[in-house]
Amino acid sequence: MNLRPSAAALRLALLLAVAAASSGCAVFKDLGGSAEKRRAAKYREPHTAFRSQAGWRKLTYRNAELLAEANDGNTAVEISLREQRGLLLVNGAIAMDFPVATGRSSHPTPKGHYKILHKQKEYASNLYGRIVSETGETLVADADTRSDVVPPGATFVGSRMPYWMRMSPTGVGMHVGYVPGRPASHGCIRLKSDVAKELFGILGVGSPVVVESFAPALGGPVGVDSVVIGEVTAPPSRPRPKPAPSPSPTPAPEAPTA
Numbered sequence: 101m102n103l104r105p106s107a108a109a110l111r112l113a114l115l116l117a118v119a120a121a122s123s124g125c126a127v128f129k130d131l132g133g134s135a136e137k138r139r140a141a142k143y144r145e146p147h148t149a150f151r152s153q154a155g156w157r158k159l160t161y162r163n164a165e166l167l168a169e170a171n172d173g174n175t176a177v178e179i180s181l182r183e184q185r186g187l188l189l190v191n192g193a194i195a196m197d198f199p200v201a202t203g204r205s206s207h208p209t210p211k212g213h214y215k216i217l218h219k220q221k222e223y224a225s226n227l228y229g230r231i232v233s234e235t236g237e238t239l240v241a242d243a244d245t246r247s248d249v250v251p252p253g254a255t256f257v258g259s260r261m262p263y264w265m266r267m268s269p270t271g272v273g274m275h276v277g278y279v280p281g282r283p284a285s286h287g288c289i290r291l292k293s294d295v296a297k298e299l300f301g302i303l304g305v306g307s308p309v310v311v312e313s314f315a316p317a318l319g320g321p322v323g324v325d326s327v328v329i330g331e332v333t334a335p336p337s338r339p340r341p342k343p344a345p346s347p348s349p350t351p352a353p354e355a356p357t358a
Contacts, residue, residue, distance in 0.1 A: 139192075143193040144193075146163065147161060147163070147194045147197060152323065152324070157325070160198040161196060166194075167190070167302075170302045171302065172302065175189060175302055175303060177189070177307070178312070178315035178316060179200060180315040181283075182331065183327060184281065185198065185199060185315070186198050186200045186291070196295070196298070198292065199292065200279060201280060201285055201289075202287075203287040205283070208283075209285070211312055212311055213310050214267040214268060215308055218305065219300065219303075219304075220264045222260075223262065224260055228243065228244060228286050229256055230257045230259075231248060231254050231255070231256055234253045234255075261275035261276070261288070262293075265300065267309050272287055275289075275290065275296060276291060276296040281328065
């Protein structure tokens with residue numbers, strides 16, 4: 101009696117095995133997705149509570165459990181232009197929610213997906229700053245090297261930008277600066293000192309940064325009075341250089357009189 105299975109039976113068994121394996125992968129994938137959703141919900145609750153308290157806009161939210169896990173391989177930053185807020189995500193969950201100051205209307209911070217290109221603890225701008233005289237007097241308080249001419253004997257002093265984290269070749273980045281609760285910069289993302297130091301220590305070159313109207317992790321405005329400004333649509337413009345002042349013409353000598 102021949103007990104060897106036929107070729108057709110072998111093919112059928114193989115197809116059933118493949119189907120079972122695929123089904124098992126789908127189950128595990130679904131279980132993984134459910135676990136991620138439960139994790140996100142777990143960490144979203146305390147963040148929602150933070151944004152429901154009075155005066156939350158001036159405060160910084162920190163989740164100690166998530167921050168203990170944070171490193172340059174599992175973190176990302178999202179900037180909400182219309183809320184003037186930033187989020188630090190750890191494996192997709194909100195670990196920090198902090199105030200920022202992005203570019204004012206004349207120098208709006210461009211939306212986009214970035215990565216940190218360079219980090220430097222002490223840095224000064226080569227575009228924006230002051231022009232001072234030989235005696236230290238401020239000649240131009242808000243100077244732009246692309247448009248303001250430095251007179252002979254004067255010096256351009258770049259604005260200090262501690263804990264500099266460059267995001268684009270054109271000079272957009274995150275750094276310590278004045279954060280008044282509204283757009284105020286020349287296009288960079290200003291941070292309070294404690295937040296900048298913390299992010300500088302966690303993020304690394306290559307860490308992703310997303311700048312949008314609202315942080316994708318939230319999907320829209322969250323919290324009372326969270327929206328600070330309207331939609332920013334104007335692209336950043338480069339000022340035209342101002343012509344150097346021309347010397348006063350030398351008066352022609354007077355003709356001799358008879």
